[in-house]
Amino acid sequence: MPSVKRIDHVAVVVDDIESALEFWRDGLGLEVTHVEDVPDMQSIVAFLSTGDSELELVKPTDEDSGIARFLKERGTSMHHICLEVDNIEHFIQRMQTLGIRLINSEPVVGTGGKLIAFIHPESTQGVLVELYELTGQEPEIRLARARALADRAISGGKAVASAVLGFLRRLRRSGSDDD
Ligand code: CO
Numbered sequence: 001m002p003s004v005k006r007i008d009h010v011a012v013v014v015d016d017i018e019s020a021l022e023f024w025r026d027g028l029g030l031e032v033t034h035v036e037d038v039p040d041m042q043s044i045v046a047f048l049s050t051g052d053s054e055l056e057l058v059k060p061t062d063e064d065s066g067i068a069r070f071l072k073e074r075g076t077s078m079h080h081i082c083l084e085v086d087n088i089e090h091f092i093q094r095m096q097t098l099g100i101r102l103i104n105s106e107p108v109v110g111t112g113g114k115l116i117a118f119i120h121p122e123s124t125q126g127v128l129v130e131l132y133e134l135t136g137q138e139p140e141i142r143l144a145r146a147r148a149l150a151d152r153a154i155s156g157g158k159a160v161a162s163a164v165l166g167f168l169r170r171l172r173r174s175g176s177d178d179d
Contacts, residue, residue, distance in 0.1 A: 002087035008132050011056035011079040013071050017046050020057050024048050036111050043067050045111050080128035088115055088133040113141025
């Protein structure tokens with residue numbers, strides 16, 4: 001029977017990733033594991049490791065996006081929680097049968113190559129919930145996206161650029177471990 005495995009991440013919307021890192025990275029000592037430009041969501045995201053799960057910082061890159069509207073209406077605040085499941089299709093079908101409103105009625109490829117689907121807050125007592133299923137191609141997609149962002153980050157903030165470079169270094173290290 002397909003099941004929910006754990007909370008994968010909790011996401012916070014911020015207007016400035018670098019100043020958010022002053023608390024999450026510098027204050028709490030969390031390590032930035034990857035930074036990614038997500039054109040589909042008109043945002044840049046930074047993930048910080050909290051052990052078996054992550055904290056996601058989301059910064060809108062386009063003033064007209066849903067994320068930007070959320071930030072304007074509620075200020076910097078918690079945005080969504082993400083649950084890892086072992087069969088996302090099963091959960092989508094089950095919720096549709098129950099009349100639960102979904103934002104994605106098909107799984108889409110989200111940050112880091114994750115297979116994800118969002119559930120509408122109307123059906124979740126106001127909490128935006130993301131479902132996630134691990135895929136085999138995640139590491140490859142993450143690397144390609146991090147490289148694309150590294151190219152852009154040269155003209156962007158220094159903290160973002162160094163986080164991306166750190167991520168690429170770690171990825172290379174973990175890759176060589178497999179040899
Ligand atoms: Co998320």
